[in-house]
Amino acid sequence: MDKLLLFEYKCPECGLGTVRTTRVQNYKTKIKGFPFIADEALIGICDHCGAEHFASEETKRWEDLFYRSLEKRQAFLSPKETAGVRADLGLSMEDFARLIGCTRQSISAWEKEHRTSPPSRTADLLVKLVRRSLHVGPVDVITFLLDEAKKWGIVIEVRSLVAPEKQHEGVVLLTKRLRKKTQAEPVAEFSLAAETSSAEEEEIVVETLDGSQVGMLDYDYEHATLVLEAIGDFPPWKTLDVEFEAADGKRFSGHNISVIDGRIVLSKKTPLRPWEISKITLRPCEKETRV
Numbered sequence: 001m002d003k004l005l006l007f008e009y010k011c012p013e014c015g016l017g018t019v020r021t022t023r024v025q026n027y028k029t030k031i032k033g034f035p036f037i038a039d040e041a042l043i044g045i046c047d048h049c050g051a052e053h054f055a056s057e058e059t060k061r062w063e064d065l066f067y068r069s070l071e072k073r074q075a076f077l078s079p080k081e082t083a084g085v086r087a088d089l090g091l092s093m094e095d096f097a098r099l100i101g102c103t104r105q106s107i108s109a110w111e112k113e114h115r116t117s118p119p120s121r122t123a124d125l126l127v128k129l130v131r132r133s134l135h136v137g138p139v140d141v142i143t144f145l146l147d148e149a150k151k152w153g154i155v156i157e158v159r160s161l162v163a164p165e166k167q168h169e170g171v172v173l174l175t176k177r178l179r180k181k182t183q184a185e186p187v188a189e190f191s192l193a194a195e196t197s198s199a200e201e202e203e204i205v206v207e208t209l210d211g212s213q214v215g216m217l218d219y220d221y222e223h224a225t226l227v228l229e230a231i232g233d234f235p236p237w238k239t240l241d242v243e244f245e246a247a248d249g250k251r252f253s254g255h256n257i258s259v260i261d262g263r264i265v266l267s268k269k270t271p272l273r274p275w276e277i278s279k280i281t282l283r284p285c286e287k288e289t290r291v
């Protein structure tokens with residue numbers, strides 16, 4: 001097909017000029033929102049008003065060039081790499097599809113050696129995250145995504161990106177009184193007799209600022225200690241410096257405290273009780289951060 005005859009028609013914009021097929025060097029355009037420069041592009045330009053027109057076969061050609069350049073820059077995992085991630089996990093296509101929330105057909109298409117098009121960018125990023133997590137360990141997802149975007153020619157500034165040194169500043173926790181659920185009674189709001197709210201009936205839940213529960217505050221009567229019983233993988237450090245604040249504004253601190261089976265002794269031989277504490281800050285022990 002003679003590409004020079006792609007256009008050559010009366011301009012619909014101005015109705016006066018003719019849209020002429022024009023060869024443009026280093027034509028800057030966008031493919032799916034990402035910047036792309038076509039070495040040589042054929043576009044229609046009106047010889048009167050300058051309006052630009054595009055032919056679908058030409059834009060399809062740019063798209064193919066764009067994807068080829070992405071594959072060259074390894075912006076996508078290759079079919080082999082995608083299959084490798086699944087193999088390393090020891091999963092069938094069905095199970096891998098169920099793991100990442102897509103169809104078996106999608107996985108099959110991505111792993112095909114001569115695939116016609118790459119996976120969606122979202123899918124590619126997700127498989128890459130799985131791979132990174134599998135091979136390297138915990139991933140800083142935001143940094144990862146920003147680096148990946150650079151491969152597509154996009155530089156994104158994320159305002160709230162925490163500098164690595166700030167991660168040592170520790171974590172601020174807030175307490176929340178939670179009435180202990182008794183098994184038999186539903187909500188006894190109509191029964192005044194049930195209103196015997198005493199401290200024993202409450203749990204003091206400890207949460208991060210975004211509201212995830214990381215443990216509970218307890219008082220060990222035997223040793224007269226105030227204890228934070230952490231749950232899950234919290235905290236990420238083995239020895240801590242702590243600071244905590246009582247409801248009356250008094251501050252306390254402790255240093256070089258070991259975390260043993262999730263138990264963090266905030267204060268020994270103390271009259272302080274869990275419900276008196278309002279805010280707790282935990283930091284990795286200074287020694288630990290220097291290692």
Ligand SMILES: [Zn+2]
Pocket residue numbers: 011012013014015016017018046047048049050051
């Ligand atoms: Zn025109």
